[in-house]
Amino acid sequence: MISDIIFLLCLVAVSLVLKKVLHKYIWILPASIIAGLIGVLLGEQGIATYTLKINSQHYLDVFLAIIFATFPLTIKNLGISYIKKVNSLWRFSLLQYFLQWGLSIIITAVVLSNLWPEVTENFAAAMPGGFVGGFGSAAVLGSLFEKLG
DSSP: OHHHHHHHHHHHHHHHHHHHHTHHHHTTSOHHHHHHHHHHHHSTTTTOSOOOSSOHHHHHHHHHHHHHHHGGGGOOOOSHHHHHHHHHHHHHHHHHHHHHHHHHHHIIIIIIHHHOTTOOTHHHHHHHHHHHSTHHHHHHHHHHHHHHO
């Protein structure tokens, strides 16, 4: 596992150097995407010079948890003025989440389960998963559903 972490850190370091050197040509690509492309090229799907010791899905779960857990650390000034600024956005986001998740559960429970009895309650969570949180939520939900069978 330590060798995997060292390998992944080396990929990030190499991608940062490439981004600095080739900035004129690859300015639009984030360093993480470059590191991922290099990893695929060197990994099992590419020229197979390195294979991760642990299932790569495990790393995806851990890294996504770290990303989501560190979001609140990006707030620099937390005070009453900050809360007033984000209050309307928070209310809108709350309404958006409630409608997307709530409506999908209601639609699945009332409509789809009556039309197609083989549709499970997991489908209600899968529908808005990619829309609410994007690729990150879809990846987390996918790995959870895979573990649940």
